[in-house]
Amino acid sequence: DAGITQSPRHKVTETGTPVTLRCHQTENHRYMYWYRQDPGHGLRLIHYSYGVKDTDKGEVSDGYSVSRSKTEDFLLTLESATSSQTSVYFCAIDDGASYEQYFGPGTRLTVT
Amino acid sequence: ILNVEQSPQSLHVQEGDSTNFTCSFPSSNFYALHWYRWETAKSPEALFVMTLNGDEKKKGRISATLNTKEGYSYLYIKGSQPEDSATYLCAFNNAGNMLTFGGGTRLMVKP
Numbered sequence A: 001d002a003g004i005t006q007s008p009r010h011k012v013t014e015t016g017t018p019v020t021l022r023c024h025q026t027e028n029h030r031y032m033y034w035y036r037q038d039p040g041h042g043l044r045l046i047h048y049s050y051g052v053k054d055t056d057k058g059e060v061s062d063g064y065s066v067s068r069s070k071t072e073d074f075l076l077t078l079e080s081a082t083s084s085q086t087s088v089y090f091c092a093i094d095d096g097a098s099y100e101q102y103f104g105p106g107t108r109l110t111v112t
Numbered sequence B: 001i002l003n004v005e006q007s008p009q010s011l012h013v014q015e016g017d018s019t020n021f022t023c024s025f026p027s028s029n030f031y032a033l034h035w036y037r038w039e040t041a042k043s044p045e046a047l048f049v050m051t052l053n054g055d056e057k058k059k060g061r062i063s064a065t066l067n068t069k070e071g072y073s074y075l076y077i078k079g080s081q082p083e084d085s086a087t088y089l090c091a092f093n094n095a096g097n098m099l100t101f102g103g104g105t106r107l108m109v110k111p
Helices: none
Strands: A004-007 A010-013 A019-025 A031-038 A042-051 A054-057 A064-070 A073-078 A087-094 A107-111 B005-007 B010-014 B019-024 B032-038 B045-050 B056-059 B062-067 B072-077 B086-093 B099-101 B105-110
Touching: A004 A087, A010 A019, A019 A031, A019 A087, A019 A107, A031 A064, A031 A073, A042 A064, A042 A073, A042 B086, A042 B099, A054 A064, A073 A087, B005 B086, B010 B019, B019 B086, B019 B105, B032 B072, B045 B056, B045 B062, B072 B086
Parallel strands: A010 A107, B010 B105
Antiparallel strands: A004 A019, A019 A073, A031 A042, A031 A087, A042 A054, A064 A073, A087 A107, B005 B019, B019 B072, B032 B045, B032 B086, B056 B062, B062 B072, B086 B099, B086 B105
């Protein structure tokens, strides 16, 4: 298994509260990604990072921000959670050579 | 936003049946096509990466073909087993590191 962990694995939060999800890798890979799982859409890219402090938006970035202050950690923040952000969030990494992405175990977020 | 479509959305087969599903993607600016296997409550697991028109890849009873000129890939499972039950995702890469995923085909194999 690729060395990717996500925390927390499950979270329930209330509408309007801030939430931060963490992705941690031990592979020293340059690229990291945050996806959300949506029925009928498979996985949709929220934000990605191509290096420390280098990030860019994906397809569904509204309402989300990210930060990457060191190679191994990529944080996803929901500044003010909404019920539409209830989903399973997956982090992924790749080495930039094969473009094959390896996924973390996922974080199930419920916004009530 | 790139259009990556998978069909069918779901499929029920009997153990021992062979089956196949389709991924269609834009035929321009093609770089790679990925297939992932995704079991419920787990994370997606890479099956194949294909880059050349006419590529065929095989892993056990699962194989995949690629047609970049017409923009489709087929995934085949020979002699389906209950443990093959999962969602199969394809993802299109048009250069760079961003993947655009299809909606997936959910396969259920009945014993």
